[in-house]
Amino acid sequence: MSLAETTAAPATRNMAKFAYAVPVIGFALIAVFPYIAGPHYTILMFSAMGFAIALFGLNLLFGFTGLLPFGHAMFLAIGAYTAAYLTAAKYMSLELILLTAAAAAIVIAIPVGLLCIRYIKIYFGMLTLAFSMLLYSFLFKFYKITGGDEGLRIKMPTPSLFDLSKHDTITILTGPLYYYVFGLMLVLALIMWRIVDSPFGLGLRAIRENEQKAKYLGVNVQRYRLVAFVVAGVYGALGGVIVAIPVGLADPSLAYWVQSGNLVFMLLLGGYTNFFGPVLGAVLFIFFQDQLMSYTEYWRLTFGVLLAVIVIFFPNGLMAVIDRRRWWST
Amino acid sequence: MTLLQAIDVKRFYGVFCALDGVSLSIGEGEHVSIIGPNGAGKTTLVNVLTGLIPPSTGSVSFKGHDVGRMGPLRLSRLGMARSFQLVNIFPLLNVRETIAVAAISNLGQGGRIFASLRANKSVWENVERVAHLFGFTAKLEQPAKSLSQGDKKLLDVASAFALKPEIILLDEPTSGVSTAEKAKIMQVLVEAAKHTGIKAIIQVEHDMDIVFGYSSRIIAVHNGRILADGTPEAIRAQADVMTTVVGRL
Numbered sequence: 261m262s263l264a265e266t267t268a269a270p271a272t273r274n275m276a277k278f279a280y281a282v283p284v285i286g287f288a289l290i291a292v293f294p295y296i297a298g299p300h301y302t303i304l305m306f307s308a309m310g311f312a313i314a315l316f317g318l319n320l321l322f323g324f325t326g327l328l329p330f331g332h333a334m335f336l337a338i339g340a341y342t343a344a345y346l347t348a349a350k351y352m353s354l355e356l357i358l359l360t361a362a363a364a365a366i367v368i369a370i371p372v373g374l375l376c377i378r379y380i381k382i383y384f385g386m387l388t389l390a391f392s393m394l395l396y397s398f399l400f401k402f403y404k405i406t407g408g409d410e411g412l413r414i415k416m417p418t419p420s421l422f423d424l425s426k427h428d429t430i431t432i433l434t435g436p437l438y439y440y441v442f443g444l445m446l447v448l449a450l451i452m453w454r455i456v457d458s459p460f461g462l463g464l465r466a467i468r469e470n471e472q473k474a475k476y477l478g479v480n481v482q483r484y485r486l487v488a489f490v491v492a493g494v495y496g497a498l499g500g501v502i503v504a505i506p507v508g509l510a511d512p513s514l515a516y517w518v519q520s521g522n523l524v525f526m527l528l529l530g531g532y533t534n535f536f537g538p539v540l541g542a543v544l545f546i547f548f549q550d551q552l553m554s555y556t557e558y559w560r561l562t563f564g565v566l567l568a569v570i571v572i573f574f575p576n577g578l579m580a581v582i583d584r585r586r587w588w589s590t
Numbered sequence: 591m592t593l594l595q596a597i598d599v600k601r602f603y604g605v606f607c608a609l610d611g612v613s614l615s616i617g618e619g620e621h622v623s624i625i626g627p628n629g630a631g632k633t634t635l636v637n638v639l640t641g642l643i644p645p646s647t648g649s650v651s652f653k654g655h656d657v658g659r660m661g662p663l664r665l666s667r668l669g670m671a672r673s674f675q676l677v678n679i680f681p682l683l684n685v686r687e688t689i690a691v692a693a694i695s696n697l698g699q700g701g702r703i704f705a706s707l708r709a710n711k712s713v714w715e716n717v718e719r720v721a722h723l724f725g726f727t728a729k730l731e732q733p734a735k736s737l738s739q740g741d742k743k744l745l746d747v748a749s750a751f752a753l754k755p756e757i758i759l760l761d762e763p764t765s766g767v768s769t770a771e772k773a774k775i776m777q778v779l780v781e782a783a784k785h786t787g788i789k790a791i792i793q794v795e796h797d798m799d800i801v802f803g804y805s806s807r808i809i810a811v812h813n814g815r816i817l818a819d820g821t822p823e824a825i826r827a828q829a830d831v832m833t834t835v836v837g838r839l
Binding site for chain 1: 640661662663665666667671672674678679680681682683687688690691692694695696699700701702703704705706707708710713746749750752753
């Protein structure tokens with residue numbers, strides 16, 4: 261326990277305990293969700309978990325390194341199209357698809373990252389947006405390879421742990437595959453925890469706070485940024501595989517700038533200063549969007565107002581309302 | 591043995607000549623103060639010596655390596671550290687983490703992406719040793735942004751010391767702090783230098799009590815040129831230098 265915690269006021273300590281309980285309660289709720297919600301909402305939660313995985317990576321770039329990409333959705337598309345190509349070629353193993361998506365993300369993230377990380381702030385954001393839109397144009401125009409605007413179908417992949425041959429799609433998505441994805445999200449969350457709790461993670465935070473000083477203290481800023489970009493890309497691609505499975509389709513809209521904007525919105529909504537923030541942001545966004553779309557065609561207008569309210573009144577996201585501390589602080 | 595050497599360094603900002611043919615050599619065991627009126631070129635000189643800005647002409651070498659060809663990263667690995675004139679901290683990192691950034695670099699552990707930092711004894715031992723030297727033991731968990739101005743300056747210097755450098759360049763380490771804090775900073779700094787084995791200190795300083803009280807050598811700069819270079823006694827004996835640079839006899 262840190263000195264700050266030992267000397268904290270009792271009310272603050274209780275708040276801190278509650279704050280630690282929130283991720284536990286949150287993950288527990290996601291675990292029991294298929295038992296308390298219908299198939300429609302469970303499948304929505306399935307998608308939300310995919311977005312949460314992508315957001316863990318986005319948070320490494322934004323929350324930790326101070327780089328805000330406006331084109332992170334390109335990695336969602338890389339994951340989804342990897343799943344489409346592999347399942348079309350009868351490679352149905354979900355593990356193989358996830359590993360291939362991660363490898364594809366690394367192959368693309370390294371050259372793109374090498375160009376983007378030379379810039380910061382708006383220039384970094386716009387460069388990532390440019391690459392995302394390049395991918396979108398490629399997916400949209402090269403019909404014979406990518407299926408054009410219609411995209412490519414994704415057949416239901418099969419995890420090696422389960423025999424899904426006797427189940428229908430709804431049962432798979434709300435049963436074994438749901439828990440597979442839940443487990444994957446937990447594992448990836450733990451890996452991310454280790455990354456941000458490592459010497460490397462501290463280096464990223466130092467870069468975010470003061471790049472020049474970090475350089476003079478021996479932090480290899482460009483290398484750290486590149487690694488963070490690649491890791492974020494891998495998480496984005498893994499999230500993209502999961503997001504695309506319930507839809508059964510990989511289409512160019514996954515790489516479109518709106519999707520990148522949605523990812524940033526989710527992160528701001530949940531909060532980038534808290535470990536559970538990305539999960540909360542993804543869940544709230546997906547469910548709120550679903551409900552709003554069923555009530556009004558002007559749902560984007562409502563989202564715009566909501567985003568303005570969050571940025572003005574809760575700049576650190578909704579999780580920061582519960583836990584005011586930055587979770588990475590000791 | 592010469593650690594840092596500048597030969598005929600000129601630095602232009604447009605048509606303005608901030609450094610005009612500066613040559614100097616810093617050896618082991620020296621505590622050098624660079625003095626001069628505002629705009630004399632002191633900070634430009636430190637920035638050129640530490641590779642932050644390249645010289646327009648001339649050369650700077652550290653341990654025989656061309657500083658102009660090295661970035662801050664290589665310089666830090668070669669054994670050079672610096673602090674800045676303005677408060678230069680990581681606002682949201684606490685004292686422990688700020689010093690740890692340098693300790694990690696010093697131990698070559700920055701590439702450890704999956705290793706737990708919390709369980710890394712060697713890093714925390716280094717951090718606590720440096721924190722003890724600089725009087726930060728009770729403030730380890732305090733966010734850097736919440737420290738007093740003097741402590742922020744000291745933390746900037748402490749983090750540079752955690753690199754265990756051979757030479758350290760301090761750009762006005764006592765500027766903007768109270769007189770009482772100035773003395774404290776200097777005492778801590780000199781004591782810490784003894785303990786960490788720093789071979790040379792170069793310090794830009796305006797406070798003449800500190801300059802003459804702590805330096806083994808003084809370099810007086812005026813209009814981008816070295817006006818005088820010698821021991822405190824030798825500088826004090828040059829009335830024209832004292833008048834030009836210090837403004838008093």
